Amino acid sequence: MAEKKVGICLLGCGTVGAGVVSILREQRAMLRQRTGIDFELRHVVVKGPEDYPANAAELPMSTDAGAAIDNADTDIVVELIGGTAVAGTFVERALRAGKPVVTANKALLATRGVELFKIARGSKTCVAFEASAGGGIPIIDAISRGLAANRIDALLGIVNGTCNFILTKMTQNGWSYAEALKQAQRLGFAEANPAMDVQGRDAAQKLAILAGLAFNCRVTEKDIFVSGIDTLDAMDIQFARDLGYVIKLLAIAERKEGSRLSLRVHPSLVHKDDVLADVSGSFNAISVYSHALGHALWYGRGAGRMPTASAVVADIISVAQGIQGLLFNQMQILMDVVPPVSVQPFEQLESRYYIRLSAKDQPGVLAQVTAILGRHGISVASINQREGGEDRTVPVVITTHKSREGAVQLALKEIDALGTILRPTVCVRIVDQPEEFAAA
């Protein structure tokens, strides 16, 4: 087959952009040999000369994104600017010009995905976004194609490397949240403003993308119950460990009755024998339970320069070979063509719970608390009065059998109103692996 040349226009040359440049330049011969395509980096566009990378002299740098997109020598536009405003404008411009776009920008997909996908269809081109969730793990392709024969019943995993790094440090070193965050920032695993990550919003945006593809519906961030790791106490990590659990920030989508989805991102007690408990540092792991395949899991680096670039370049290849175009047009699973999700209200969730009370050290408190739990139909599985509270409070750790979220929240409100409870009660959900339905 005659060799084809494909011109790449790279918008943004920060962390991931530099990784893409590195692969396209250093692995050019390998890519050509594998794909039969010679990928030429024809434009590297940044905002201003102050953003030029160290090796700018060797690169086709410019600062006029519009001209680079419109140039006839640009075949594929790779958007790695981040944010939604500027990035959205350029992605739209490329798509309207009929040029396919590769992006890692989950925030852009969350805010303008539907509209941009429609524009792409109108221009008979496509968008590829493997790097928008799971970093370098090719999970989007796996869900879209590899599992296409399956009715997926549950998808859950660790999809935010920053939170997982912080939780791993808190668990392994006994650090406080603040200490672990500081270390994550020092090592580049957390941004100066870590809110999007530690509040769980980044994980929710990724879950929206993954769940939408897995369950063939349109999921937005606001469909997802979100609770971050920024209010976790080192004490709870210690107590959880004593109970045989590790605390992880899980993103969860589960099919419930009536095809409704339970969608949530929250710190979760995961049993120490669960494979997700062993996912450490900045790694990601995504478990999928489906009717034919049963349980399957994908594990790898969910962020970082080279892992993310790996996914971006895989998308570039897929677009250049015409594969992404076929997928984009034929698979009826993208957010602009699927119906909106039907969400199970969060208060209907059935879960087991870890509850930590900060009680006054006096007789009768436990009787009051257990009476309230009992009145709300919440059955206690274990109860432990612990040492280690501050300000003369006594930590009491309770785990429950399966209970209803709404009942638990009502009970906790009543408990926190007791004069003998000195601080807001901490409640972390215990997540058991879904049952595997697959026959051998």
Added chain:
Amino acid sequence: MAEKKVGICLLGCGTVGAGVVSILREQRAMLRQRTGIDFELRHVVVKGPEDYPANAAELPMSTDAGAAIDNADTDIVVELIGGTAVAGTFVERALRAGKPVVTANKALLATRGVELFKIARGSKTCVAFEASAGGGIPIIDAISRGLAANRIDALLGIVNGTCNFILTKMTQNGWSYAEALKQAQRLGFAEANPAMDVQGRDAAQKLAILAGLAFNCRVTEKDIFVSGIDTLDAMDIQFARDLGYVIKLLAIAERKEGSRLSLRVHPSLVHKDDVLADVSGSFNAISVYSHALGHALWYGRGAGRMPTASAVVADIISVAQGIQGLLFNQMQILMDVVPPVSVQPFEQLESRYYIRLSAKDQPGVLAQVTAILGRHGISVASINQREGGEDRTVPVVITTHKSREGAVQLALKEIDALGTILRPTVCVRIVDQPEEFAAA
């Protein structure tokens, strides 16, 4: 988009075939909705009426494969006959008629893959074979496309569910190999004649497929050093555990100097903290180390009716959507277009070793043995004289630092020639995870 109808001709209706029938019939509406294609099962061909499945009355059964393949209403041929002779004849017939073939038949690929792929190219059609390795795990697509931007440095994993089931039972229940095999056969995890599985040949055929795609070269079974699990002693599993290891049958491909590959399938001591140590029962797991993504792992069911059918139907969809055709023709990584592998001779392998001697209970034996090891440049890491030998032999367990396979084999030959060594020495390789080269 106007809905397309695609006619499926299924050759063979055994375990996996029944799973494919189940998905195509029961998930027909879901598949149509997702893909825009209505998959019609138009022929189910078996050898004779005695092979008709229980629900034959509801299916388009026949016994004339040639007629079914040639029928104009057959768009895709799915070969699930197994074996190489009959299956090869029908696959060739389909390809010569320009009809794409989906197959799970690794033995066929091992024996006639190159020839059949060439025929497919000549007829401008394609072969899809996701189910031929890793069962339901979409690992072939991941390596071919998801990791296409990576120089892969190592691929290792558990790819034979039968062996893993047997080893898990031996480890968890302390069973002998014979007991565990019998149980595996009772539960349908092992065949009446388990040789292909327990001797490691099935794993080697899968490794040939995976390594060929990962390293872009043609790998055949004979390029791979193979040693099975059928000679393992329950004692060694116990001793390994005491040292902190689990014994797994690993399939390994590693890039060595001069782009040569170390290719091997053998029982391996895996550290208990290694994620592969936790892969139990009939599950498979494949670790890949690559230059951009770093370490990634795929986990799931590597065999069985529905998991394998999941991969077969994913291939059917991919073929029907034209995706597999594009891939087959553009990715220059298939066995008929890549150069033959350059293999690192097995005796050049550098590994750590677990060695168990059956020594006479008398003074001086250890001095003799360690002298021989020292003369061959093999450095001892630990040495333990154990209880538990039969016939008044004393088991002595030695682990070594990194040593050369050739030297170890020569040393063991000398050791076994000693009058004080009463049975052949057992030697199992200790497999450490490759270093991860990826930058964060």
